[in-house]
Amino acid sequence: MSLDLFFQYLFAGITYGSIYAIVAIGFNIIYNTTGIINFAQGEFVMLGGMISISLLPFMPLGYAIGAAVLITMGIGAVIEMLFIRWLESPSVLRMIIITIGISILLRESALHVWGESIRSLPYFYGNEITTFSFGSVHISPQVVWVIAACAVMMAGLSLFFKSTPIGREMRACAANRTAAQLCGINTRNMVTLSFMLSAGIGALAGCVMSPITYTQYDSGTSLAIKGFTVAILGGLGNSLAAVAAGILLGIIEAFSVSVVPLAFQDAISIAILLLILFVKPHGIFGSSEAARLKDF
Amino acid sequence: MHIKKNLSLAALCLVTVGLHLLTTATGTQFYLTQLTMAAYYGLVVIGLGVMMGYAGQISIGHAGFFAIGGYLAAALTTRNLFAFHDSWIVQGLNSLGLLVAGQDIYGAQLLTVTPWAACGFAVTVAALVALVIGVPVLKLKGHYLAMATLGFGTIVYRVFLASPYFGEADGISEVPAFLLLPDLAGFGPVTINGAADHRVLNFYLAWGILILGMALLLNLIGSRMGRALRSLHSSEEAAEASGIETARCKLQVFVLSAVFAALAGVLLTHFNGGIGPSEASVMKSVRYVALVAVGGMTNLWGTLIMGVGLTFLSLRGVFGVHDDVVFGTILIGVMLFAPKGILSLRLRELGRRLLQGGRS
Secondary structure, eight states: OOHHHHHHHHHHHHHHHHHHHHHHHHHHHHHHHHSOOOTTHHHHHHHHHHHHHHHGGGSOHHHHHHHHHHHHHHHHHHHIIIIITTOSSOOHHHHHHHHHHHHHHHHHHHHHHHOSOOBOOOOSSSOTTOOEEETTEEEOHHHHHHHHHHHHHHHHHHHHHHHSHHHHHHHHHHHOHHHHHHTTOOHHHHHHHHHHHHHHHHHHHHHHHHHHHOBOTTTHHHHHHHHHHHHHHHOTTOHHHHHHHHHHHHHHHHHHTTTSOGGGHHHHHHHHHHHHHHHOTTOSSSOHHHHHHSOO | OHHHHHHHHHHHHHHHHHHHHHHHHTTOTTHHHHHHHHHHHHHHHHHHHIIIIISOOOOSOHHHHHHHHHHHHHHHHHSOOGGGTTSHHHHHHHHTTOEEEEEOTTOOEEEEEOHHHHHHHHHHHHHHHHHHHHHHHTTOOHHHHHHHHHHHHHHHHHHHHHOGGGTGGGOEEOOOOEEEEOOOTTSOOEEEOOOGGGHHHHHHHHHHHHHHHHHHHHHHHHSHHHHHHHHHHHOHHHHHHTTOOHHHHHHHHHHHHHHHHHHHHHHHHHHHTEEOGGGGSHHHHHHHHHHHHHHOTTOHHHHHHHHHHHHHHHHTTTTGGGHHHHHHHHHHHHHHHOTTOGGGOOHHHHHHHHHTTTOO
C-alpha cells in the first residue's frame, strides 16, 4: 500500500469514525441519566438528515439544519414523555423491547413520509468534486465539516456538562438519581432533557454526514449498531473515550476494505463488537471494577 | 397438571381438525396454505418463548438460525455437485446414499444432496453455531445480550446477502419437495411441498410437527430443567446457590430454540420452494420477539396462540403495507400496558388503567 493510499484510507476512517463517535455520545447521554440503551438512537440521525433535506427548498441550508435539529429534539422529547416517563422502575428487558419498538415506528413512519428513495443534502462548501489537496492526498471539504462538527459538539457538550447549572444537574442525576432527587433536582425532567439532547446531537450528525453517506429511511439501524459498538469499545457512559474508540473503529473499517469485499464491511464491525463483548465487555478504555457495579 | 396438559394438547389436535373442516365447509381451502406457514413460524416462536419467558434471555437473532436452516437446506438440495463427482467427498456421500441424481429441464446431469441429509446437516450446523455463539453470548446480560444477538443476526443476514453461493439478494428458488416417506401402503408418498394437491396433507404435517414441538416444550418446562430455568429467570445468583448450573441450562435452552428455528426454516423452505435474504433480516427477529411478548413471556400457550394467529393474519396481508408498523405498535403497546402478555389482561382493569392515565 502506498503512503498516499494509506492517508486516503486514514481520512476516510476518521470521517466515519467521527460520525460513529457522535452516535455513541448520544447513546452515552441517555445511558448516563437513565441506564437505558436507546435502540432508536440511529433513527434520530436518520430523522435529522431527512427533515433537513425536506426543509431545504424553503430556507437556506443553515436554517434548515437548525430547524431539523430542533424538530428532532422535539420528537425525542415527545417519545420520552409518551413511552418512558411514566414507567415505574421498568425492567431492562422491557426497556429494550420498548425502544426497539420505537425505532420500528420511527423507521416505518419515515418510510411512509419520505418513501424508499435515497436522498442527500448538498455539499456545504463546493460540490462532490471539490477537494483540498495536501501533497497528493485529496480531502473533500465535507470531511472537514464532519470532523469540525464533531469537535465543536464535543467541546460544547463538555462545556455544557461542566459549567451550566442544567448540565451539572444532569451529571448529578447520572451519578446518583436518588441523591439528585433529594437535592431538589427534577430527575424526570433531566431524563426528558437527555433524550432531547441526544436526539439533537444525532440529528446534527445526520445533517453533516448526509452529503457523504446519503440518507435513507432505514439508514439508522446499522449506524445504531456501530454507534453502540463504539460506546462499548470506549466503555459505556464515557464520552471522551467514545471519540477515540469511534475513530479507531472508523479506521479499522476503512482499512478492512482493502482486505475483504465491501459487502462484508458491516459484518466486520459487528464481529469486532462481538469480540469486545466477549473478551472485555467493559470496553478497552473502561475499568472493569466500575463495570461490575453497573446494572446492565 | 399432566391431565390438564394432555387435555390442552388434545384440544389443539381438535382445533387442527376443526380448522380443516371449517375451511372445507366454507370453501376457503386456500387459507390452509397460510395456516401451514403460520404453523412453521409458530414453531420458531414457541422455541424462542421458552428461551425468553422461562430462561429470561432475550435473543434478537433468531431469524439468523431460521435462515441458517432454510438456506443450507435450499443450497444443498439445489446446488449441482455433478462438476465435483470425481472428488472423494462426493463419491463417499454418493455411496452412503446421501445424494440424488437427476436431470434439469435442459437434460443436463444433476447431482444434489437428498432433502433428509440436507435437513440433518442444516439443523446440526444451526445447533453447532448456537453452541459456539452461545458460550460467550449467554454470559452477557440485558443490553449487552440484546446487542450481541442483534449483531449475530445482522452478520448472518449480511453473509447470506453477500454470498453468490446463497444467491445474494435473489435468494434460492426452485427448492425441490421434501420426500418425508416413500409410498407406503398405497396412500401415496408423504412430501412437503406447496402444490395445491398436497395442501391438506401439508397442513396436517405442519400442525402435527407444531403439536409435537409444543408437547416437547411443555414437558421440558414441567420438568426439573423447567424449574431450574424459571429460578434462573428470577435470580441467577439464587439459582446458582441452589446448585443449578445456570450457564449450562441457558446454553441448552439456547441450542434447543435454535434447533426449533432451524427446523422450521428447513421445512418452510421446502414448502415455499425457496428462501430469500429477508427471512434473515433483523425485522424478522424483532417480529419473533414481538410475538413472544404479546403472547405473554411465561405463557407458552399464549405465545402459541398469538404467534400462529398474528402470523396468519400477517401472511394473509390483513395489515397491508403497515405490517411492520403493526408489529412495532404491538411491541410497544404490550410492553407498556401488559408486560405479561395480552391474554393476562382483564379488560375491566385495562379500562381503569387507561382512565388513570396509566399511573397505577
